Amino acid sequence: MKGELFIRADASVQIGTGHIMRCIALAQAWQDKGGKVTFISHCESEKLRDRIITEGFDLITIDYPHPHPSDIEKTISTIKHLSSFAFDIAPTWLVLDGYHFTPDYQKAIREAGIRLLVIDDMNHLPHYHADILLNQNIYAPELRYNCDAHTKLLLGTKYVLLRREFLKYKDLKREMHRRARKILVFMGGADPTNETGKVLKALKLLNRDDVAVDVVIGASNPFKDEIITMAKQIPHVTCHFDVNNMAELMSSADMGIGAGGTSTWERCCIGLPSIIMVLADNQKKIAEELEKEGVVVNLGWHEEVTEMDIRDAAQSLLADADKRRDMGLKGKGMVDGNGARRTAQEMLSIFKQVSKEIIA
DSSP: OOOEEEEEEOBBTTTBSHHHHHHHHHHHHHHHTTOEEEEEEOBOOHHHHHHHHHTTOEEEEOSSOTTSHHHHHHHHHHHHHHOOSOTTTSOEEEEEESTTOOHHHHHHHHHTTOEEEEEOSSOOSSOBOOSEEEEOSTTGGGOOOOBOTTOEEEESGGGOOOOGGGGGTTTOOOOOOSSOOEEEEEOOSOOTTOHHHHHHHHHHHHTOTTOEEEEEEOTTOTTHHHHHHHHTTSTTEEEEESOSOHHHHHHHOSEEEEESSHHHHHHHHHTOOEEEEEOSHHHHHHHHHHHHTTSEEEEEEGGGOOHHHHHHHHHHHHHOHHHHHHHHHHHHHHOOSOHHHHHHHHHHHHHHHHHHHHHO
8 A cells, every 4th residue: 555644643741642642553553554654743742753753754843733823724735745646546644633623623624635534532522524533432432423424433442542562462361460569650641740759659658568660751741850759769669761662561560550541541452450540531431431341440530539549549459369350351352452453444445435436
């Protein structure tokens, strides 16, 4: 296949890094099929920009994101300028992933003749203009979207977008220790309220010298130095920065403590039982549904969670091997790691169908 994928997604301390990270997963799947990928992004993190480029993708910078009028103008002109193919003879797509991309923005892309995939989490817009609308969350099949008549809906955990590194570990047979020996802590790529620090204080209260802790500090985390200082006060804590081996770290842990965002699906795929906190409105429903299914321990809204709450939950899960085993198996049964491949194939299938109609 020769085709081009353009991805419009942003990252900042306020937005986080999840939108770009799951788009990297889709970009990898497109790349694996022989296509070219260009990110068009307002990305404040230098490390995340470097990650995009290291993956073999091109990067075009957006200085003033939507609703600034220059955003849509630059996005459309960039696609038309860089696309090597006429839109009707090779697959050329734009992916939009971000809550600030309004129906008017989507409509402008479609009116420019560009095929559009919109990634959504909350059904928060009055209308969606897209060839494909993707919502990878567990509750997505229950939502009733108001979208264009031809829009294809890809809904549910079958379409969770995970990077290719997770495919190596999705069939991992996890060794289940009677008492857990290692905890992985990751509160998202930004963590603007420093929940990582709160978790470390809780683990210090746990007072378990026999438990090792891996702490992942995301690319946009503003509290890096403070976390490092705190980690030095707790035995057997190792800090990892802007990692590209998250799947490996998850596979070596016995349990996780994290946010309810994108990394939740990564832990499910690896079968890592987890305690989670809700750090943003779009995580609330995910956490509640996964708790109902017995996949996570949900502590709820982060501002209402105390260090003692985290300590008690960790202490309980560390000692309960049967519960950890059950949680891990349920998570793996929910997310098989092939969502990005399925989505890329759906994009190609739509192009082929439209091409046949044009020829006919």
